[in-house]
Amino acid sequence: MLQTQIQQQQQDTDSHAVQSQAQTGTDAAMVDAAAVGNYAAGQQATKPKAELGDGPIPGEGAWLAAALAYNKLRRYTAAQWKAIQRHVKTEDDGICGKNTTRGVFRWQAANGLQTDGKIGPQTHEAMKADSAPIPVAIPKAIAVAEPVQEEETTPQPTAPQATQAQAPVNEVDSNPTAAAEETQVAKPEPQLGDAPIPGEQAWLQNAMKFNRMQRHTVSQWKAIQEFIKTQNDGIPGKGTARGVYRWQQSKGLVADGKLGWDTYSFMKAENVSIPKAKPVVEEQNVVQPGPSTDGEPQAQTQAPAADGKRNADVEKDKTQFLAVIDQITSVMETSESKGKYEMLHTLNDGGGISYGKHQVTLTSGTLTKLLDTYLELASKDSANAKTLQQYLSRVRKHDLSLRGEKAFLEALRNAASEKEMVQAQDVTFLGVYGKPAWDAAKDGKISSALGHAMLYDTKIQGGMETLLENAEKKLGGKIGDTVEGVKIDERRFLTVFNDLREARLYRLAAYAEKQGNKTRANMLRNSAYRTASFRQLLQAGNMNVAGAGGDVKIMGPGRDTYKIKGFDTKDVIGPKTGLEGLKVIGKAVIKSQKVNVRLSANVDSDRLETVAKGESFEVYDKRDGWLKIKLNSRSGWVSADLVTFEPAAAAAPAQAQEQQEQGLAQAEPAEAAAE
Incomplete structure (x- = not known):
């Protein structure tokens, strides 16, 4: 009997599933120029009470037609309009009409914004900062979902064709x-x-x-x-x-x-x-600053922890390494840390049929390997095994018509309840994805739990070997090499690797869209939460994937927060808070119902968590209308407009200014990109 080497942890659902996104119409209604002029002159007189809804608003004739025309030019999908409609408490039918525009007007009034009923950049960003569902419904990575910043009356030039x-x-x-x-x-x-x-x-x-x-x-x-x-x-x-x-x-x-x-x-x-150049929407706390001769911060190897804690060891802690890898990819694939072995997709995403906890596919041949292993282990009395055996020759030929064979698909789902299929999946995933990733980590001198998890997850999506080569080329060497007087450490290397992986996803998505495969294009763009999740761990310096009591929060589908069981910080080196060298300059009390805490001081930055009205946090920095707060064992940023800031009473104005400048001076080098 083949033995399982990865713990059963997770569930495999929607990394390959993409919700259909029906586009809203882009035909705009005629804009009443006189109404626009009247509204510009008297909009403040018609501000409603801060009560949301979609009933008529007194004086709306001065602005409604213009706002409706403007909103209809936004390139939101029906699903995204529904999210906005629910947020402004109007009928969520996915169609931008008068009631939606009225709801936006009321929401603007309730939140102290200019009231014009239009979802322009300011309103869009305020919604993203105010409510968790909005950034999820309107992800920045989906090109078609970016709001048009002005009413487009002139056709855009077309891009040249490649040859x-x-x-x-x-x-x-x-x-x-x-x-x-x-x-x-x-x-x-x-x-x-x-x-x-x-x-x-x-x-x-x-x-x-x-x-x-x-x-x-x-x-x-x-x-x-x-x-x-x-x-x-x-x-x-x-x-x-x-x-x-x-x-x-x-x-x-x-x-x-x-x-x-x-x-x-x-x-x-x-x-x-x-x-x-520094990334504009990320705080790149990826490297410790070292000496520089050209004005740019340089990377140097991270010093050992002063408290004597160790790094997780790939050989000594192999069982926990495998468990961490399994859980992270399970969250990426299924939104859960336990495997859903019966997960099955037949989307037009290039895989033909995707099946199992970490997804094998028909067209890649990995489904064949899985079924070979399962049929070797299965009981002779298994009805599912007998059915799957009948289709095996077609599986070997990558026959896409199997997507329509109900008996075959049903047998796959039902077989997942058998211990033999569970074991076959674990062994197959370890062999097809795990071993190549493990070998690549060894060859590339990648020793951390985070690095192993990144390679395994990338191997599943594809491109691992090429991305490793490209990262070496970009840095001019491997981990441990010294280039231009700076040693390449693992954290820096993985940051470059992760950035290249993300760019590859967008490049493949653009190509798929040009070929007319919008399903695959959307799937690829949506999957960028995986690289965003790894970026958060890298920026926190959490190479051991560790937390208090072993509890670690990571980003998963929908850019939401999920919990896995990693290494315990009482045993190994944990993440950095991002507050080293900073002092408390005050307290922030959340005044909106829900407020997003973001990775950096920008509404397009990744969302770390959502906090509720009345919660209070220590503030360590102020920058560009944002406050840096302590959030559990790490730091994050909240919009100053959505909190009540109470300065520290003990700090004199001059002292507070000096402290803030010191904090900025220490934070700036950490924001530099790690390449």
Whole structure:
């Protein structure tokens, strides 16, 4: 009998399942120019009470038609409109109409915003900061879901078509379609530059405003400007926004001229000079700052803990290593830390049929390996085994018509209740995904529990070997090597690896969308919560995946928070709080019903947790309208507009200012990217 080497932990549901996203119409109603003018002159007189709902509002004739036309130009899906409608307490039918616009107007009034009924950038960001469902329903990674910043009256220029083929990526664990996508035609020589773009009045001002809010240095902006072939003066003006817009078009991204995280990730994946610029929406607490000769913080190996605690050992703690790996990927796949062995998908995502706790697929051949193992172990009396045996020859041929064979699919689901199928899945996942990941970790000198989990999870999605090679190329060496006087440590290497993986997901999604496979495109974009989750652990320095009592919180599907059982911080080195060197400067009391705590001081940053009205937290830093608070064993940021801030009574104004400046000085180097 084959023995199980991975503990049964988790459940496999929706990493490959993608909810259908019906697009709302984009035909806008005619805008009454007179109504717009009347509203601009007298909007404040018509502010309603802070009661939400969708009934008529006195004086709405002055603004309703214009707001409705504006909102209908937003590219939200029906599901996303429903989330917004529930938030503003109107009928959640997924259709943007008068009642939705009235609800937005009332919500703006209740939250102290300018009342115009339009879901513009300010209202959109306020909703994201105010309520957990909004960022989930409108994820920043889904290009079609980004709100249009202005009413678009002029067609956008079309992106040039690619013509040259790239070398394929041959991964035994990835879907065959992935290889085809990786061999997509090479990107053309982009027609970049900072000359005016037809129709730019629809987006240029918003792009400039967005870019100027980013915290790049002058030298970093110059590197970006040089890359996109605009005037490299270090100032993000019109020319820079135009250059970003053209570069986005040339790469198949949504062109809005904004240097957001998606665009930045693509740039980092393509140009070695870009990673030196600080990511604008992430606090890159990835490396300890070391000496620098060019103004950029450099990485150095993390020092041992002063309290004598050890790092988890891959050999000594192998059982716990495997348990951590299993739980993390189970959360990524199923939203639970226990495996759901019966999970089955037949989506048009390239896999044909995806089955099991960590998903084997028909088209990759891994389903064949699983069934071979199961049929070897199964009882001769098993009706499920007998049924599956009849279809085995078609499984070996990767016959996609099996997706319509009800008897075959039912036998797969039912077999998951048999101990032989549970054992077969554990053994198959360990062999197909676990062993290659384990070997790659050993070859690459990756020793941490987090590193092993990252490689295993990447092996399942595909591209692990290629991404490891590309990370080495980008850094100029392997873990332990010294490049330009700086030693490459594991944390820094994994950060680059993770960024490359995320960029690959978006690149494959863009290609799938061009090929008309929106299901796969959405699935790939949605799965970026996996890289976001690993980024959080890396930034916290939680290489041992440790927590008090072994309780560790990670991000999973929907970018929600999930709990797994990791290593105990009483035994091994735990995460850093991000508050080292900072002192308490006050207290924050939550005044809104629900407030998101984010990874960094930006509404587009990852959500760590959601806290409730009345909860209070120590404040350690203030920056750009955000407060840095202590959240359990780590830190996070909340919008200052959504809390009541009480300064520390003992600190004199001058002392508080000096303390804040010291905190900023220590925090800035930690924000630098780890490449």
